[in-house]
Amino acid sequence: MIKEEARQPAATGRPDIARFGNRVPEQAVVNDLVETVRAGGNRSLAVRGERGMGKTTLLEYAAEQAAGCRVLRVTGHQYEARLAFAGLHQLCAPLLPFADALTVPQREALHLAFGLSAGPEPDRFHIGLAVLALLAKATAERPLLCVVDDHQWLDRASARVLGFVARRLGEIPVGLVFGTRADHDELTGLDDLRLTGLPDPDARALLAATMPGPLDERVRDHIIAETGGNPAELLGITRGLSPVDLAGGFGLPGALAPELHDPRVDDLTADARTLLTLAAADPTGETSLVLRAAMRSGLPLHTAPRAVEKAGLAVFADRIRFCDPRLRSSVYHAATDQDRRAAHRALADAVIDADWRAWHRALSVVEPDEEAASDLVRAAEQARSRGGPAAASAFFGRAAALTADPERRVAWLLSAAEHGLRCGAFDSVRDHSHLVLAGPLAEPHAARLEQVRGRAAFLTGQGGAAPGLLLSAAERLAPHDRERARDGYLIAWTAALYVGALTDGPGLKEISAAARTLPAASRPALPDRLLDALAALVLDGSRSALPRLREVTDAFTATAAGTSDELRWGWPVQAAAGALWDPRGWLGMLTRQAGLARANGDVHQLPIVLAELGTLRAWMGEVAAAERLAVESETATAATEMRLAPYARIAMAGLRGDPALARPHFRIGAYLGRSHGQEVAMTAVNWAAAVLRNGLGDHDRALPHALDAAETSPALFLSLWALPEAVEAAVRSGRPDVARKALDRLVDAAGPAGTDHADGLIARCRALVSEGTTTEGCHHEAIARLERAGLRPDHARARLLYGEWLHAAGRPAEARTELHAAHDALADLGMDAFAERARRELSACGGRARRRPEDATLTDQEAQVARLALDGHTNAEIGAQMFISARTVEWHLRKIFTKLNISSRKELKGVLSVPASHGVGAKGRDET
Structure with a gap:
C-alpha cells in the first residue's frame, strides 16, 4: 500500500487520552523530530515496544504533526517478508x-531491485545511494517525513537499505521514524524511543476515558497490573461490553469472551487446573483470597501454585498475574459450569468483603435461593458506591433471578432496570422490562415500568412518545407514591423541554398544569420547590417564576453539592439556572454536575450535561474547553444507544462563521431533531445559523432562522438566545416592527433577572431599535454591562455594533477605536465572520485592521515553550522538561517571537497569557 500525504497543520488541544494513553514525553520526542526536519535538519528515530504499546499510534501522530512536509509511509507485512525490496518499493x-x-549505476541498480529491468543481482550500495538521491530530490520543494511501521516484518534487503539511508542523511531535510517490536542491527546507532507500559495514573486515565462508568478500585488496579499498562490490552479488556456486563468489575471475567486456548492448561494436573479456575473467577487478583479458597477446597498449596507457575501460565506474588491477560477469560470459560460454581462457592466462603461474598455466592447457585438473593439486595447500594449504577443493576438483576417470590422478583427487576438506565445499558433495561411483563403486575409496579419505558424512549431517540408515557406514569403513581410521582413530573417536564412541538402527546404547558394537581407536601423538599418553580416559569412567566427559580438554584448550590439529590435533579435544575441569565452560576452548576455524573457512573446524564456545558463554554468564548467537552460528550454518547445532536459543535460552528464547516454539523443536528423527536436540536441549529448569518452580514437569511428558534420552547434556553439575533437581523433587514416585537419578548423574559448579562443584551438590542440621543447611551450601557458579565463574544459584538453606529453617525475616529477593539477580540475568539465584518467596516472608515497571520496561533509545543519561558526557565531547562534540545527551544522561541511580533522574552508577558491547557495564541486565545 502506497501513501503520500501533504500534511495540513494538526488541530491543537488536549492530548487524546483514549488514543495515546497520555504519552506526553513520547509525543514531545516526536514533535522535536518533526520540528527539526521542518527547520531544515534531519533525524532518524527507532520507536520500539511490544505489541499494543502504541507504536503505530505514535507514528500516526508524527505524520499528523508534519504540517508543510511531504509524508511517505511504509508498512511491513509478514507475507512480503521474503520478497526482496518489497518494503523499499513502497517508499520509493x-x-x-x-x-x-x-x-x-544508481538508476540501473534501482530498476533491477524493483523489477523494472532484467539483469544480475543489484549492488546494494548503489541502491542505498540511489534512495538517498531520490530523497534529496523529493525535498527540493518541502521537507520529507518517512514513516516506517512494523519494521520487524520488512524484507531484510529493504531493512538494510533503509538502515544505511538513515545513518547517511547528511544535509537532506528528512525525518525517518521506524516502529518495531524487536532490536535489529539495521537500526543500530539511531535515536531510540522505547515504549513501555503506561504508569499507573495514565493507565487509570485511559481506562476512565474509554469505560462508561466506574470500576471497583481493586479490580481496576488488578487490570492495570496484569496488563502491565499495555494500552491495547487495557482497551481490549472492556471493548464491546455494556456497563451491566462489566457490573463495575464484579462481572469480570465471566463477561469477557475467551480469546485464546493455551494447550499448557490441558497439561496441568487436576489440582492445578482447579487453582487456575479459582484465580480466573476472582477479578481482584488477591493472592491471599485465592489461596484461602484453595485451602478450603482441599488443594495442595505446596504443589498446585508451583505447577501453574512452572507452566508459565500465571505468577503468584502480591497479586495473581496471568502471564497473558487474555488467558484469564479463556480459563474461566473453559471450565465446566459445575467447576465455575464450585470456584465461586469457595471464594464466597473465603472472602471477607460482604459485597464480594454476596456476588460470589449468587454465582455459585442455580436454583432459587432466597437468602442469597436477599444478601445481593442488601449489598446492591454498597456495590453501587464502588462500581456505579451498573453494579447495582447487576446485583438487583441476579437477585431477581434467585427469588421464587413474584412480588420481590418484579420489584427487583424494576430496580435493575432503573439502575440500568442510569448507566446507559439500554439492552439490559429492555431485558428486565420484558421480564417484568411476564409476572403479576400491581398498579404501582405497572406505573414504574411505564416510567422506565418513557425514560428509555427519551434517551434512545424516541422522544415524541416520551412526555406522554412519563406524564401517564406520574399520574398513575400519585395515589400510591407521591415522591415517585413528583420525580415522574420532573422527568416528564425535562423530556417535554427537549421534545418541544414534536411530542406525540402533552407538551410543557400540559405537564406543568398536571404537576400542579399533585397534592402539596407537608414539608416541601427541594425537588418539590423545583417542580413548582418550573411549572410557574411555563404557566405564569418569568417575572412570577424568577424569585422561586433563584431560591431553588441557590439552595441546590448551597446544600446539594455532591449529593444524590443533585444527580437526580441535574437536568431540570439546569433549566432553572438557565432562566436566571447568570452564565457564571450556570457554568458552576453544570461543571459540578458533570463531575458528579463522571464519578458516579451516571452515563445517561453525562452526554447531555457535557453537551450543555460545551454549548455554554462556546457561548462564553471558551473555544478550547468547548472542543474538549464536545469530544467527551461524543465519547460518552457512543458508549450507549443515546441519540444526541452535537450541540457544542453546532454552537462553535455558528460562532466561527464558516458556512462550509458549519453545514455538516447543522445537517446532523436537524436530522436528529426531526427523526428522533428533539425539537431543541432544531432550535440549536436555527440559533447557530442566525449567529452565523448575522456574522456574515447576511441579515435577510439570518432573520427566519432567528424567528424559528425564538418560537420553540418560548422563554427557555436557546429560544431566548435567539431573540437578540432576531433584533439585529430585523433591524438590518429593514423590519423594525419585527425587531421591536423580539425586543419586547426579550425584556419580558430576561428583564426580571436583573443581571448584567440580561440587561446588557437588552441594552444592545435597544441601541439597535432606538433613535436620537438615547442610542449612544444604550451602546455604552451594553458594552459596560457585557464586559462585567464576562461574556466575551457578546461584549465584542456590542463594540462592533457601536463602531458601526459611530461610523454611520459621521464620527470615524471614534468608530476606528471601537472597531479595532472589536476586530481584535473577535479574531482572538475565532469568530472569523464577525471579525471580517469589523475589518470591512474599519476599512470603510479609513482604518486598517492589525495584520493577523493565519498561523498566529501557537502550536501545542510552542505554547509549552512560551509558558516555561514566561516562568523564567533557560533554554536548557526548557529542553530538559520537554525532552528536546536547547537548540530546538531557541528555534521555537524565534517562531514565537515572529508570530507575536515581538523581539525578546521580556515582551512575552505583555502580549501572551498562557493557561495550563495547550493550544494558546496571542492575548490568551484558547484554540482547538
Missing part, C-alpha cells in the same frame, strides 16, 4: 519520477 514508488536525475 512515489519518487520514481525523480529517477532520471540519478547516475546511471
Whole structure:
C-alpha cells in the first residue's frame, strides 16, 4: 500500500487520552523530530515496544504533526517478508519520477531491485545511494517525513537499505521514524524511543476515558497490573461490553469472551487446573483470597501454585498475574459450569468483603435461593458506591433471578432496570422490562415500568412518545407514591423541554398544569420547590417564576453539592439556572454536575450535561474547553444507544462563521431533531445559523432562522438566545416592527433577572431599535454591562455594533477605536465572520485592521515553550522538561517571537497569557 500525504497543520488541544494513553514525553520526542526536519535538519528515530504499546499510534501522530512536509509511509507485512525490496518499493514508488536525475549505476541498480529491468543481482550500495538521491530530490520543494511501521516484518534487503539511508542523511531535510517490536542491527546507532507500559495514573486515565462508568478500585488496579499498562490490552479488556456486563468489575471475567486456548492448561494436573479456575473467577487478583479458597477446597498449596507457575501460565506474588491477560477469560470459560460454581462457592466462603461474598455466592447457585438473593439486595447500594449504577443493576438483576417470590422478583427487576438506565445499558433495561411483563403486575409496579419505558424512549431517540408515557406514569403513581410521582413530573417536564412541538402527546404547558394537581407536601423538599418553580416559569412567566427559580438554584448550590439529590435533579435544575441569565452560576452548576455524573457512573446524564456545558463554554468564548467537552460528550454518547445532536459543535460552528464547516454539523443536528423527536436540536441549529448569518452580514437569511428558534420552547434556553439575533437581523433587514416585537419578548423574559448579562443584551438590542440621543447611551450601557458579565463574544459584538453606529453617525475616529477593539477580540475568539465584518467596516472608515497571520496561533509545543519561558526557565531547562534540545527551544522561541511580533522574552508577558491547557495564541486565545 502506497501513501503520500501533504500534511495540513494538526488541530491543537488536549492530548487524546483514549488514543495515546497520555504519552506526553513520547509525543514531545516526536514533535522535536518533526520540528527539526521542518527547520531544515534531519533525524532518524527507532520507536520500539511490544505489541499494543502504541507504536503505530505514535507514528500516526508524527505524520499528523508534519504540517508543510511531504509524508511517505511504509508498512511491513509478514507475507512480503521474503520478497526482496518489497518494503523499499513502497517508499520509493512515489519518487520514481525523480529517477532520471540519478547516475546511471544508481538508476540501473534501482530498476533491477524493483523489477523494472532484467539483469544480475543489484549492488546494494548503489541502491542505498540511489534512495538517498531520490530523497534529496523529493525535498527540493518541502521537507520529507518517512514513516516506517512494523519494521520487524520488512524484507531484510529493504531493512538494510533503509538502515544505511538513515545513518547517511547528511544535509537532506528528512525525518525517518521506524516502529518495531524487536532490536535489529539495521537500526543500530539511531535515536531510540522505547515504549513501555503506561504508569499507573495514565493507565487509570485511559481506562476512565474509554469505560462508561466506574470500576471497583481493586479490580481496576488488578487490570492495570496484569496488563502491565499495555494500552491495547487495557482497551481490549472492556471493548464491546455494556456497563451491566462489566457490573463495575464484579462481572469480570465471566463477561469477557475467551480469546485464546493455551494447550499448557490441558497439561496441568487436576489440582492445578482447579487453582487456575479459582484465580480466573476472582477479578481482584488477591493472592491471599485465592489461596484461602484453595485451602478450603482441599488443594495442595505446596504443589498446585508451583505447577501453574512452572507452566508459565500465571505468577503468584502480591497479586495473581496471568502471564497473558487474555488467558484469564479463556480459563474461566473453559471450565465446566459445575467447576465455575464450585470456584465461586469457595471464594464466597473465603472472602471477607460482604459485597464480594454476596456476588460470589449468587454465582455459585442455580436454583432459587432466597437468602442469597436477599444478601445481593442488601449489598446492591454498597456495590453501587464502588462500581456505579451498573453494579447495582447487576446485583438487583441476579437477585431477581434467585427469588421464587413474584412480588420481590418484579420489584427487583424494576430496580435493575432503573439502575440500568442510569448507566446507559439500554439492552439490559429492555431485558428486565420484558421480564417484568411476564409476572403479576400491581398498579404501582405497572406505573414504574411505564416510567422506565418513557425514560428509555427519551434517551434512545424516541422522544415524541416520551412526555406522554412519563406524564401517564406520574399520574398513575400519585395515589400510591407521591415522591415517585413528583420525580415522574420532573422527568416528564425535562423530556417535554427537549421534545418541544414534536411530542406525540402533552407538551410543557400540559405537564406543568398536571404537576400542579399533585397534592402539596407537608414539608416541601427541594425537588418539590423545583417542580413548582418550573411549572410557574411555563404557566405564569418569568417575572412570577424568577424569585422561586433563584431560591431553588441557590439552595441546590448551597446544600446539594455532591449529593444524590443533585444527580437526580441535574437536568431540570439546569433549566432553572438557565432562566436566571447568570452564565457564571450556570457554568458552576453544570461543571459540578458533570463531575458528579463522571464519578458516579451516571452515563445517561453525562452526554447531555457535557453537551450543555460545551454549548455554554462556546457561548462564553471558551473555544478550547468547548472542543474538549464536545469530544467527551461524543465519547460518552457512543458508549450507549443515546441519540444526541452535537450541540457544542453546532454552537462553535455558528460562532466561527464558516458556512462550509458549519453545514455538516447543522445537517446532523436537524436530522436528529426531526427523526428522533428533539425539537431543541432544531432550535440549536436555527440559533447557530442566525449567529452565523448575522456574522456574515447576511441579515435577510439570518432573520427566519432567528424567528424559528425564538418560537420553540418560548422563554427557555436557546429560544431566548435567539431573540437578540432576531433584533439585529430585523433591524438590518429593514423590519423594525419585527425587531421591536423580539425586543419586547426579550425584556419580558430576561428583564426580571436583573443581571448584567440580561440587561446588557437588552441594552444592545435597544441601541439597535432606538433613535436620537438615547442610542449612544444604550451602546455604552451594553458594552459596560457585557464586559462585567464576562461574556466575551457578546461584549465584542456590542463594540462592533457601536463602531458601526459611530461610523454611520459621521464620527470615524471614534468608530476606528471601537472597531479595532472589536476586530481584535473577535479574531482572538475565532469568530472569523464577525471579525471580517469589523475589518470591512474599519476599512470603510479609513482604518486598517492589525495584520493577523493565519498561523498566529501557537502550536501545542510552542505554547509549552512560551509558558516555561514566561516562568523564567533557560533554554536548557526548557529542553530538559520537554525532552528536546536547547537548540530546538531557541528555534521555537524565534517562531514565537515572529508570530507575536515581538523581539525578546521580556515582551512575552505583555502580549501572551498562557493557561495550563495547550493550544494558546496571542492575548490568551484558547484554540482547538
